[in-house]
Amino acid sequence: MTTGITTGIIGGGIAGLASAIALAKIGKDVEVFEKASAFEEVGAGLQIGPNAVSALKVLGAYDAIEQQAFAPEHILIRDGLTGKLLNRLHLGDSFEKMFKQPYRVIHRADLLNGLLETAKTFSNINLKTSKSLTSLEINKNSNECTFSDDTTTNHEILVGADGFRSIVRRHIINDGPPVYAGHSLFRSLIPIENVKNIQNILDVNLWLYPRGHVVHYPVSNGTKINIVAAVEQNWEKRGWSLPTDSTQVLEHFKKAHDSLMAIISQPHEWLKWAAAGHPHASTWHRNNAVLIGDAVHPTLPYMAQGAAMAIEDAVCLGSHLNNNREIKDYAQVRQTRTQKIVDTSTRLGKIYHMTNPSRIARNLVIQNTSSISQFKRMSWLYSWRAPEL
Ligand SMILES: Cc1cc2nc3c(=O)[nH]c(=O)nc-3n(C[C@H](O)[C@H](O)[C@H](O)COP(=O)(O)OP(=O)(O)OC[C@H]3O[C@@H](n4cnc5c(N)ncnc54)[C@H](O)[C@@H]3O)c2cc1C
Numbered sequence: 001m002t003t004g005i006t007t008g009i010i011g012g013g014i015a016g017l018a019s020a021i022a023l024a025k026i027g028k029d030v031e032v033f034e035k036a037s038a039f040e041e042v043g044a045g046l047q048i049g050p051n052a053v054s055a056l057k058v059l060g061a062y063d064a065i066e067q068q069a070f071a072p073e074h075i076l077i078r079d080g081l082t083g084k085l086l087n088r089l090h091l092g093d094s095f096e097k098m099f100k101q102p103y104r105v106i107h108r109a110d111l112l113n114g115l116l117e118t119a120k121t122f123s124n125i126n127l128k129t130s131k132s133l134t135s136l137e138i139n140k141n142s143n144e145c146t147f148s149d150d151t152t153t154n155h156e157i158l159v160g161a162d163g164f165r166s167i168v169r170r171h172i173i174n175d176g177p178p179v180y181a182g183h184s185l186f187r188s189l190i191p192i193e194n195v196k197n198i199q200n201i202l203d204v205n206l207w208l209y210p211r212g213h214v215v216h217y218p219v220s221n222g223t224k225i226n227i228v229a230a231v232e233q234n235w236e237k238r239g240w241s242l243p244t245d246s247t248q249v250l251e252h253f254k255k256a257h258d259s260l261m262a263i264i265s266q267p268h269e270w271l272k273w274a275a276a277g278h279p280h281a282s283t284w285h286r287n288n289a290v291l292i293g294d295a296v297h298p299t300l301p302y303m304a305q306g307a308a309m310a311i312e313d314a315v316c317l318g319s320h321l322n323n324n325r326e327i328k329d330y331a332q333v334r335q336t337r338t339q340k341i342v343d344t345s346t347r348l349g350k351i352y353h354m355t356n357p358s359r360i361a362r363n364l365v366i367q368n369t370s371s372i373s374q375f376k377r378m379s380w381l382y383s384w385r386a387p388e389l
Contacts, residue, residue, distance in 0.1 A: 006031050006126075008145060008155030010133045010168050012039045014108075015293025015310035016161035017115035021059045022318030023159075024122040025389045031153065032125065033145070035132035035162075039116050041108035042271065044187045045219040045226030047204065048111070050101035052308035055315045055386040056114075057101075065114030069104040070218045072204045077366055079359075080209035083257030086366040089374055091204075098375055099382040105204065107189075107219040107226070111307065133162065136171045138289045157327065158289040159317070161310070164276060165240070166295035172286045178276035181300060183349065185275055186229040186249050188267035192218065195225055198262055206352075207260045210359065212252050213352040216263055228301070229253065229264060232353060235274045244272045275300050280339050284331035292317060297338040302348040305341045305381070312386065313338075319387035341381070 007023050009016045012034030020030045048056070048069065056062040075089040089095075091103045119125050132148040136158075143158035160168025164178050195201050204217040211232040219226045231252045246268060253264055277298045284291050293310035313334055320330050354362050375382070 006155055007157040007159065008033065008143065008153055009159040009161055010145070011160070011162035011293075011295070012036075012127065012129070013041070013161065013163060013293070013310075014112060014115065014307045015295070015314060016159070017112065017119050018055075018059060018061075018311045018314035019159050019161055019292055019317055020119050020125050020127075021061065021115065021122065022314045022389060023321070024119070024125045025059070026318050026322040027124070028157070028321075029124045030126065031155070032119075032127050033131035033133060033147065033153075034127075034129050035148075037130050039112060039127070039129065041112045044108050044189070044228070044271075045217060046106055046108050046111060046307050047217070047304035048104045048106055049304065049308055050099035050103060050382045051384040052311050053101040053104065054384065055308075055311040058315050058386040058389055059115075059118060059311070061114050061118040064117050065106065065111055066104070068110035068114070068221055069106040070202075070222045071102065072105055072202060072217055074200070075204040075206060076200055077206045077208065078260075079363055080207035080214065080253065080256050080260045083259045084363070086208075086363055087369065087371075087374070089371045094371075095375065105217045105219055105226070107224070108307075110220065133167050136168060136289070138171055138286050140287055143287075143289050156288060157321075160289065160291040160295045161293050162295050164278075164294040164298035166291065168289065169278075169291055169295050172289055172291055173281055173283055175278060175281070178278055178298060180235045181275040181277050182232055182234075183275040183300065184231050184233050184235065184248075185273040185301065186231065186244070186270040187273065188227050188270045189219070189224050190227065190266045192223055192225055194266055195263060198259070201225065207256075208352050208354075208359075208362075209253060209256065209260075210355040211353045214253070214260060214264060225263075227263060227267065229270075230275075230302075230349070230352075240276065241271060241273045244270050246270065248272070277342075280342070284335070285327050288327050290317070290327050290330055297342055299342040300345040300349050302352065303341055303345040303381070305345070309338050309341060312384065315386045315389065318389045322389060337384070
């Protein structure tokens with residue numbers, strides 16, 4: 001059965017739901033196709049910087065999300081071998097004054113739920129689950145999608161928001177499967193009760209370590225701690241994620257200072273993800289089919305900006321089309337910024353994972369950089385403002 005002409009969005013993750021809201025706000029009829037049987041996210045956290053907050057406010061989704069978000073007071077950067085505090089960046093009033101929006105940390109499911117609740121308030125958004133795109137025919141004025149249940153749909157505009165293993169990307173760019181970046185990401189969530197005596201547990205904590213690093217911060221309104229341990233290693237398994245016990249994390253960080261060990265020895269179960277990417281895409285569209293989010297610019301998560309970029313993409317796409325601009329020109333609006341974020345994330349990974357003697361020099365530089373100058377350096381990222389819709 002083929003349904004009528006609307007805007008079709010493949011993928012109901014952060015990029016898909018954010019773009020559904022943005023396009024509905026400018027008056028488009030939107031259908032979202034999500035392959036899972038429900039709109040949901042696996043348990044993990046996200047940092048939401050001022051740029052992402054600005055985009056969420058334009059979408060009208062921030063109020064729903066903020067209730068579950070947590071407001072950390074600092075980002076603490078420490079050496080994971082010695083435990084030494086290298087820098088304390090203040091996220092309070094001075095930060096908000098500088099960037100006009102707050103910094104929040106949140107469970108991914110809470111962000112997705114906030115977007116979902118907002119999307120449901122639009123009568124021109126039709127949300128469909130258990131719809132896995134299997135093939136796509138992109139023509140000049142139509143995009144014919146075929147799903148695994150043998151249904152087809154036809155859309156004037158098609159948005160590929162189907163993540164880093166995007167099928168839509170294959171039909172637009174066809175640059176092969178994502179390539180493993182050499183980093184595994186171990187993610188776990190633990191109840192705050194297990195670690196509430198640990199100093200600074202309510203801050204964003206970044207621990208630098210040879211060939212790896214650890215980030216942890218509270219989510220779910222401060223009731224849980226999200227931990228991510230990045231480890232440089234080979235990816236030995238098929239597939240892109242797998243549940244695992246604590247053996248590999250404890251082995252890699254075996255020389256960690258006691259205060260770091262106190263955190264990473266907590267979880268018994270981790271979800272291990274392969275960090276994978278693509279080279280920068282020179283084209284983001286074919287006719288009226290366009291890519292957004294991880295489908296077009298997957299990134300190492302070290303700038304904490306993958307979801308933020310997806311939300312920015314969505315608002316910018318809405319604004320672009322609202323100003324009667326063509327899909328073919330959309331990439332120009334986003335490419336320079338997203339490439340800079342992806343490249344900076346890769347560079348940060350190298351810095352976070354330095355071994356001696358570079359590690360010692362790095363620590364000195366971090367120690368001697370004030371909060372203000374550190375944030376001034378991030379102004380290109382955090383001062384971004386979403387266009388109104
Ligand atoms: C460890 C880690 C930490 C991170 N921390 C941060 C952070 O602090 N801040 C931040 O901003 N970002 C962070 N990110 C990045 C962020 O999670 C991603 O960039 C973001 O989720 C991308 O959203 P997306 O909607 O583009 O893709 P996805 O979240 O991958 O969503 C794609 C959706 O498409 C669906 N789909 C896939 N194929 C099909 C198909 N064929 N048919 C229909 N549906 C399909 C999927 O089921 C999924 O729902 C982190 C990532 C990792 C791995």
